[in-house]
Amino acid sequence: MKRAEKPxxxxxxxxxxxxxxxxxxxxxxxxxxxxxxxxxxxAKSGGVPVLVPAFDNPSRTDDYLGLIDGLILTGxxxxxxxxxYGEKPIKEMGPLKRARTNMEMxxxxxxxxxxxxxxxxxxxxQLINVVFGGTLYQDLQTQMGRRRLKHEQSRPSNRAxxxxxxxxxxxxxxxxxxxxxxxxxxxxxxxxxxxxxxLVCARTGDGVIEAVESADDGPFxxxxxxxxxxxxxxxxxxxxxxxxxxxxxxxxKIGSSRGNAR
Ligand code: MN
Numbered sequence: 001m002k003r004a005e006k007p008x009x010x011x012x013x014x015x016x017x018x019x020x021x022x023x024x025x026x027x028x029x030x031x032x033x034x035x036x037x038x039x040x041x042x043a044k045s046g047g048v049p050v051l052v053p054a055f056d057n058p059s060r061t062d063d064y065l066g067l068i069d070g071l072i073l074t075g076x077x078x079x080x081x082x083x084x085y086g087e088k089p090i091k092e093m094g095p096l097k098r099a100r101t102n103m104e105m106x107x108x109x110x111x112x113x114x115x116x117x118x119x120x121x122x123x124x125x126q127l128i129n130v131v132f133g134g135t136l137y138q139d140l141q142t143q144m145g146r147r148r149l150k151h152e153q154s155r156p157s158n159r160a161x162x163x164x165x166x167x168x169x170x171x172x173x174x175x176x177x178x179x180x181x182x183x184x185x186x187x188x189x190x191x192x193x194x195x196x197x198x199l200v201c202a203r204t205g206d207g208v209i210e211a212v213e214s215a216d217d218g219p220f221x222x223x224x225x226x227x228x229x230x231x232x233x234x235x236x237x238x239x240x241x242x243x244x245x246x247x248x249x250x251x252x253k254i255g256s257s258r259g260n261a262r
Pocket of ligand 1: 150186208210
């Protein structure tokens with residue numbers, strides 16, 4: 001494939017300060033960054049990954065929409081402000097990253113309007129639900145009661161730990177070609193009420209929603225609670241998910257180069 005034909009995929013950035021990342025101050029420097037595994041997964045699937053920064057002024061990210069053919073909403077060690085889904089925080093809620101969440105809410109809404117393919121991973125999957133008016137469990141352990149499965153795994157996160165059942169006939173089912181897969185799990189929150197316009201396409205045996213997709217046949221919109229980018233190496237369902245997303249990004253790129261989209 002010629003380089004020019006590769007779709008460009010935006011990865012939403014995390015925000016950290018130097019003390020957190022490097023254990024030194026660097027004059028109070030802060031960073032826009034994201035895990036290498038996301039970049040690797042996109043590159044291995046035939047795309048060109050670029051980082052979409054979480055500027056304090058979220059409108060500054062709008063320029064990226066003209067550069068990218070698809071968007072991946074990433075996860076991170078933080079929670080979405082429950083005020084955004086009409087709830088007060090409980091004490092088990094994790095840290096918030098307001099600039100990041102504001103940027104991600106805004107770019108997701110804009111990307112949806114542009115019919116851009118979107119893949120949400122972990123926190124990104126939860127964000128899609130909030131954008132569609134859904135709610136989250138702020139802490140599974142506290143709010144969902146006793147469960148059989150451990151959703152914050154202690155094994156390395158590139159190991160699958162629990163099974164998910166995929167809804168028959170869903171887009172995810174079409175991509176995976178199977179009704180059950182084994183995934184990793186590094187989340188303490190999960191979707192509670194599903195946003196209008198979304199369909200639950202995977203659950204665990206203990207009832208936790210593990211994937212959603214658009215309820216219509218519109219542009220690619222899938223959110224997964226697990227981390228396929230960490231499983232990609234040895235897991236064909238993860239490769240198929242990325243390949244399916246990339247196929248849509250490529251189609252969009254071809255369409256836009258002919259002057260159809262954008
Ligand atoms: Mn899980």
